[in-house]
Amino acid sequence: MENKKEEWNIALAGNPNVGKSTVFNALTGMNQHTGNWPGKTVAVAYGHCTYEGKTYRIVDLPGTYSLSPHSAEEELAGEYICSGEAEAVIVVCDATCLERNLILVLQTLSFTEKVIVCVNLLDEARKKKIRLNLRLLEQRLGIPVVGTSARSKEGLTELLKSVQTLPEYLMEHDPLRPEINREDLLNNDAEEEMTRLVQTAEQLCRDVVLIENVKYRERERKLDKILTSRLTGIPIMLLLLCAVFWITIVGANVPSGLLADLLFRIQDQLLAFCVWIQVPAWLYEPLIFGVYRVLAWVVSVMLPPMAIFFPLFTLLEDFGYLPRVAFNLDHCFHRACACGKQALTMCMGFGCNAAGITGCRIIDSPRERLIAILTNNFVPCNGRFPTLIAIISMFLIGTWSGAATSAASAILLTLVILFGILMTFLVSSLLSRTILKGVPSSFALELPPYRKPQIGKVIVRSIFDRTLFVLGRAVLVAAPAGLVIWIMANVQVDGRSLLACTSGFLNPFARLLGLDGVILLAFILGFPANEIVVPIIIMSYMATGSLLELNDLGELRRLLVQNGWTWVTAVCTMLFCLMHWPCSTACLTIHKETGSLKWTAAAFLIPTAFGMLFCFLFAAVARITGAA
Structure with a gap:
């Protein structure tokens, strides 16, 4: 030296x-x-x-x-x-x-x-x-x-x-x-x-x-006997998942509403300022009613739940629980000829699928890493939670009120997530037995000692390293999407907007899936950011030229029912929300990680194909049995 x-x-x-x-x-x-x-x-x-x-x-x-x-x-x-x-x-x-x-x-x-x-x-x-x-x-x-x-x-x-x-x-x-x-x-x-x-x-x-x-280590051994037991390990995991969702749902409602009010008041001030300085309408309308309004939606809907979910997730990680989740699910992934570490990348996908895809680097086998990347989208990210929660609350919870509503919403959301996890196992197994054949590799999984979480550092780290990072990427892709949506809603062809023409063209195919053209188009336009799916649906049904907000779920339910929604439509929309193409950020991350347009396309098509298949089968059974 x-x-x-x-x-x-x-x-x-x-x-x-x-x-x-x-x-x-x-x-x-x-x-x-x-x-x-x-x-x-x-x-x-x-x-x-x-x-x-x-x-x-x-x-x-x-x-x-x-x-x-x-x-x-x-x-x-x-x-x-x-x-x-x-x-x-x-x-x-x-x-x-x-x-x-x-x-x-x-x-x-x-x-x-x-x-x-x-x-x-x-x-x-x-x-x-x-x-x-x-x-x-x-x-x-x-x-x-x-x-x-x-x-x-x-x-x-x-x-x-x-x-x-x-x-x-x-x-x-x-x-x-x-x-x-x-x-x-x-x-x-x-x-x-x-x-x-x-x-x-x-x-x-x-x-x-x-x-x-x-x-x-007696206390740790006792905890491990409970948290990693074949009898109690997975039920406790599901209960903790349900508790995290319940806290997120309850905690995000008020700040999300306050943030939306603040951002839309700023929008009104910007509009008044543009009128005052005589900015041409053709310039300020797409920027304010298109770009800014979409950004306001994304921030107000996405930021509060992420600011709650990510710290809770990080606290479990800091406590030492996440390796126990991987241990509990290792047998399931092994039977699917996949790697047990995929459980950790799947958990990362709850916050952001792009983060989960990046996390697949921890898997040593290229084959198993690719399986984890291709199936990560079956776990819904934070951006899909608002759509799922809103539909559950409007059509599946009914007239419940108070604490019972949030508790029932958390339970049903957990069941939806569980279905997504089961689909992860199914598709992983299919891939490992067809185009990605191979024997599952073994790996050493350390169960670290339990530690008292550092709450202050966890909150700071999760907000800056995860919440704001993911939000920043969503904002970057949502801004141009807002401009496209505004143009489609305001450019007329034979007296109809491009939005109405496109949804009408998609309607026959969408009906086969138990949806309608408006819903399918909303998912297509929501490719840059899943958070804007519901506002696009609202805007299309109300035939307005910009995104609108309906603060009351009862009012939103009446709007949807007036436009032909039934409980079958609601379930099919949830299935498609759970299983459809990754967002643009996730797709870019997949291409970066795989270096292949072929595998990026596969990651896009696989969940979409399964989503369409399940929607079609559910809608067909409902029609045959007269339940629709």
């Missing part, structure tokens, strides 16, 4: 769920950037920090259990560590399960001696009455070992100091650890390699880890 170098490259490595990102954030603060590694689809974060006049460029490598090149993440981490670009590699370990984490430390040492072990989560270890003799571990490894608790910034100064003193330390200390040969690591079969590493890690931890309370 050259002390004269102006900027040092420091790599952060570690298993998932060891607090590596917390260490990275604590060291770099706001001086961070994220981007795909050159030549790879793996996203890597990097940032800068200074200590005693020295600048460090810290690269946060993807969390991985191994450096054997079995996935893009493992390959990237191994390549970077082996390249010698890093003056030091900090391997972050979990103090509550040190022995397991030392396996990655040993693998890293086979690539480079410039390693520092960061034993993080000391606060968690203290709570569980786990004592660690880090000096003994340091003596055995022959490299610096620093204890930290990144949440409270404990030990971070010592960690940076160890980076500066690493060259002198390596010259003065001889390791007592057994040697791990790099060629053996890469060439031996996985089982033999893992057995040898586990034995070495066990030897290193002898007398280093002292558990004062042998029952410290």
